[in-house]
Amino acid sequence: ALRVYGPAVGGPGAQPVASAWEVELPGMRLTLTLSPEPARGFSGEGAVLGDLASDQAGGDADLVAALLAWEPRVEVGDLARESGLTPERVRAALVRLGTAGRIGYDVAEAAYFHRELPYDTGRVERMNPRLRDARALLDGDRVTPDGDRYRVAGGGGTYQIRLVGDGTCTCEWWAKHRGGRGPCKHVLAAQMHARRTVTAEKEAVR
Known part of the structure; x- marks a missing residue:
């Protein structure tokens, strides 16, 4: 069949x-x-960059990795209960582990499975230059909230970002792909800034 x-x-x-x-x-x-075209690889498509960009993903991935037991089918619900994380954070952790070669996905079973490939965890950043560039923009204080938008200062100017849906940007890269290959580095940096702001506000309330 x-x-x-x-x-x-x-x-x-x-x-x-x-x-x-x-x-x-x-x-x-x-x-x-x-892949969609001969010149397009999977690592550059960007569909999982939002999960990889999470400040919590690294620590969550370490926690989830410690709970893996070579099961032929990895259940998100079981990992959420055992780790105390939300299912969304578990899925983001699995994305990071998958990029590092420690989790596979079986399309026929629609489920993750445990594996260990000889990859190093640093390859996550090296394989995703947009993620690396977004972190540099954020750490360089290039991201500024502006009402319901964000302004991000890049090498070619200052771009306007809206985080409605998957996010939009006024840069040339976004105009060319219009979100079809994941977020541009400016949208990604704005999303990271927004998440950090929410986390800081929650910590301040405690």
């Missing part, structure tokens, strides 16, 4: 999307995953 997995697409003129093609054989399944 042949099965194809991927996001829903529109009609004529729709943009190409990633897909996974699965062939079921006696005693095994063979899966071939294809």
